[in-house]
Amino acid sequence: MNTQSIPFIRRAVSEIGRSLLVSCWFMFLTFPIMVIKVNPLERTIDWQWMRLVWIGLAVFPLSLVWRWLMMRKEQGSAKDGEDSWQKRLGERIRADRKISAAILALLAAFVVAFPFIFSSYQTQIMISALMYVMLGLGLNIVVGLAGLLDLGYVAFYAVGAYSYALLNHHFGLGFWSALPIGAGLATIFGILLGFPVLRLRGDYLAIVTLGFGEIIRLVLENWNAFSQGPSGIAGISRPGFFGIELSLSQHTVFLYFIVLALVAFTILVVSRLRNSRIGRAWIALREDEIACQAMGIDKTKTKLTAFALGATWAGFVGCIFAAKTTFINPASFTFMESAIILSIVVLGGMGSIIGVIVGALVLILLPEYLRAFSEYRMLVFGASMVLIMVFRPQGIITGVRRHYRFRQKEGTEEQGERDAASA
Amino acid sequence: MDYFLELFFGGLTRGSIYALIALGYTMVYGIIQLINFAHGEIYMIGAFTALIAASALSLLGLNGPALLVLAGLIAVIYSAAYGYTIEKIAYKPLRTAQRLSPLISAIGMSIFLQNYVLLAQTSDFLSFPTLVDEFAFMEPVSHIMRSSELLIVLTTLVCTVLLTLFIKFSRMGKAMRATAQDKTMAMLLGININQVISVTFIIGSSLAAVGGVLISNHIGQINFYIGFIAGIKAFTAAVLGGIGSIPGAVLGGLILGWTESFATGYVSSDYEDVFAFGLLVFILIFRPAGILGRTSTDKV
Numbered sequence: 001m002n003t004q005s006i007p008f009i010r011r012a013v014s015e016i017g018r019s020l021l022v023s024c025w026f027m028f029l030t031f032p033i034m035v036i037k038v039n040p041l042e043r044t045i046d047w048q049w050m051r052l053v054w055i056g057l058a059v060f061p062l063s064l065v066w067r068w069l070m071m072r073k074e075q076g077s078a079k080d081g082e083d084s085w086q087k088r089l090g091e092r093i094r095a096d097r098k099i100s101a102a103i104l105a106l107l108a109a110f111v112v113a114f115p116f117i118f119s120s121y122q123t124q125i126m127i128s129a130l131m132y133v134m135l136g137l138g139l140n141i142v143v144g145l146a147g148l149l150d151l152g153y154v155a156f157y158a159v160g161a162y163s164y165a166l167l168n169h170h171f172g173l174g175f176w177s178a179l180p181i182g183a184g185l186a187t188i189f190g191i192l193l194g195f196p197v198l199r200l201r202g203d204y205l206a207i208v209t210l211g212f213g214e215i216i217r218l219v220l221e222n223w224n225a226f227s228q229g230p231s232g233i234a235g236i237s238r239p240g241f242f243g244i245e246l247s248l249s250q251h252t253v254f255l256y257f258i259v260l261a262l263v264a265f266t267i268l269v270v271s272r273l274r275n276s277r278i279g280r281a282w283i284a285l286r287e288d289e290i291a292c293q294a295m296g297i298d299k300t301k302t303k304l305t306a307f308a309l310g311a312t313w314a315g316f317v318g319c320i321f322a323a324k325t326t327f328i329n330p331a332s333f334t335f336m337e338s339a340i341i342l343s344i345v346v347l348g349g350m351g352s353i354i355g356v357i358v359g360a361l362v363l364i365l366l367p368e369y370l371r372a373f374s375e376y377r378m379l380v381f382g383a384s385m386v387l388i389m390v391f392r393p394q395g396i397i398t399g400v401r402r403h404y405r406f407r408q409k410e411g412t413e414e415q416g417e418r419d420a421a422s423a
Numbered sequence: 424m425d426y427f428l429e430l431f432f433g434g435l436t437r438g439s440i441y442a443l444i445a446l447g448y449t450m451v452y453g454i455i456q457l458i459n460f461a462h463g464e465i466y467m468i469g470a471f472t473a474l475i476a477a478s479a480l481s482l483l484g485l486n487g488p489a490l491l492v493l494a495g496l497i498a499v500i501y502s503a504a505y506g507y508t509i510e511k512i513a514y515k516p517l518r519t520a521q522r523l524s525p526l527i528s529a530i531g532m533s534i535f536l537q538n539y540v541l542l543a544q545t546s547d548f549l550s551f552p553t554l555v556d557e558f559a560f561m562e563p564v565s566h567i568m569r570s571s572e573l574l575i576v577l578t579t580l581v582c583t584v585l586l587t588l589f590i591k592f593s594r595m596g597k598a599m600r601a602t603a604q605d606k607t608m609a610m611l612l613g614i615n616i617n618q619v620i621s622v623t624f625i626i627g628s629s630l631a632a633v634g635g636v637l638i639s640n641h642i643g644q645i646n647f648y649i650g651f652i653a654g655i656k657a658f659t660a661a662v663l664g665g666i667g668s669i670p671g672a673v674l675g676g677l678i679l680g681w682t683e684s685f686a687t688g689y690v691s692s693d694y695e696d697v698f699a700f701g702l703l704v705f706i707l708i709f710r711p712a713g714i715l716g717r718t719s720t721d722k723v
Binding site for chain 2: 025026028029030032033034036037038045051070073143149196197199200201203204206207208210211212214215218219221222335339342343346347350375376378379381382383384385386389390393394
């Protein structure tokens with residue numbers, strides 16, 4: 001026993017030593033920005049030495065935990081063949097119809113009852129979370145399935161929002177008639193952008209879409225005659241409910257159900273699309289463009305449909321956004337918004353519908369409920385994005401491709417399944 | 424004519440700053456194919472560190488060129504340290520992950536760093552002390568070009584030449600080129616990939632810090648948000664010139680700087696960025712790999 005404990009102690013000592021070094025390094029790193037606070041007007045300096053002490057004390061345990069987690073991650077990837085318990089649980093749920101049906105029913109009941117259980121404020125938050133679920137699912141078509149990195153997705157969102165706002169403002173068009181028009185306009189913009197950029201690859205595509213998003217925002221900001229500039233458009237009417245007057249909280253509940261229905265519709269469409277002919281073409285294009293063309297898939301058409309469909313969904317959500325806030329201005333459509341939507345897709349797990357839903361809920365609800373930390377919330381938000389990626393690079397939920405299993409004799413099949421369950 | 428020259432030199436200055444930041448983007452991209460969104464934040468941290476160091480040092484009685492050099496040096500050291508640390512924390516664990524994961528990690532890092540500076544310092548604009556006086560010999564042309572602009576252009580020139588020489592002739596530069604070409608092969612030939620990547624981040628961050636100090640000295644005020652916009656512009660410049668190519672980054676930066684300067688001067692300052700991005704889209708339609716980028720064909 002003694003002989004075993006010596007390397008362990010040596011290991012522990014070296015780990016502690018390294019963590020001490022790390023915490024010294026961070027004290028050095030944060031020294032000027034954390035400790036010295038300049039007041040350039042009065043030409044004085046505040047020295048805040050206590051902050052340095054706190055950083056040293058905080059980094060040391062964090063470094064230990066970090067190193068331990070890294071070690072576990074490396075060991076985990078070494079025995080890749082073994083399934084983790086989450087994966088097995090996921091397979092169990094998928095395999096067993098009864099469990100999955102029960103979970104779905106429970107979830108559906110909860111979601112429908114949500115606005116009646118919780119306050120109007122909570123419902124508002126949930127509406128925006130659901131809107132981001134739709135945005136995430138829309139972008140998932142472009143990024144997750146077709147593998148085209150789009151950093152200007154917010155442009156189509158803006159197109160949808162502004163079409164409803166302007167149509168409502170000038171022509172008094174209602175929500176229901178503006179919804180398809182907004183989505184249609186966004187689709188047209190998607191195709192318009194899609195054409196010139198289809199030749200571009202990977203990150204060139206990323207910067208052009210980013211530029212396109214910025215151009216749309218800047219035009220909206222500066223073309224006062226068209227979009228009323230930075231002051232935005234106010235007084236957009238809420239969706240009508242068969243001409244019946246609704247109170248503010250009733251409107252919230254009504255909007256919640258509209259969004260919920262649209263989310264359900266989106267999930268249906270996306271999941272059907274994924275296993276359709278075009279969906280498989282997208283995935284094939286993502287995996288290998290050349291092989292894909294060799295198999296006779298029309299590259300241009302496939303990419304364009306992905307772009308256009310993604311844009312359509314952004315247009316839908318744009319209309320809802322305008323109807324929800326009743327006021328829009330270009331400040332809502334910055335690059336940061338695109339980055340958040342992209343993060344939803346990647347963080348949740350690219351290509352996976354449940355992943356995108358979880359990602360949207362995490363990324364939108366996290367800052368909302370972090371309001372308790374008020375000023376620290378964006379700091380925590382940024383840090384959690386890094387941490388989730390570092391420890392789960394494939395996203396929170398990994399996308400599962402449809403498997404086709406060759407059916408052998410009944411007996412062996414059962415044997416195989418039992419093995420999988422007990423492994 | 425004077426107005427034209429003023430815009431010309433204004434564009435040159437802007438372009439030089441974009442070029443300095445774009446160099447870091449392009450080097451990192453060339454080696455690990457990552458759009459380092461946190462790069463603009465490094466530039467911002469460089470500017471802040473210089474401001475803090477200059478204020479602290481001026482209390483000690485330092486002033487003039489010595490103050491600029493010393494504050495600049497401290498800023499470069501700290502930015503390099505930040506660049507190195509960020510790579511170790513946010514990108515190194517993701518080296519084998521799918522392509523988009525480090526990108527999201529970079530966006531997260533960028534949000535984190537912005538808010539870190541916002542919380543530790545302030546959200547207001549801080550006025551940056553004037554570190555260099557107007558040179559006497561610039562007096563006759565001061566209506567066209569200011570001394571700080573001359574300083575920016577000259578420093579960029581020196582940095583670019585030094586960097587080109589370093590990459591072309593030093594041992595490390597050779598290793599960097601090899602890594603950019605084929606990482607696995609470079610590893611097989613005994614190149615320490617981790618070291619090469621660290622050095623790339625350190626050099627890129629130092630250049631960004633130089634840009635940050637110079638432009639803050641020129642404009643005279645900074646806040647925590649300057650890195651974001653500069654980062655996006657510099658990335659545009661890098662792509663415009665052909666990402667991965669060092670002369671391309673400089674050329675892209677200059678073209679972008681001039682476009683913005685002339686668009687502001689002759690058309691309207693509101694649409695400055697629209698022109699910048701419009702030019703980018705236009706050029707990429709005709710040269711999908713940027714101006715100096717090489718189009719590589721995949722072999723099957």
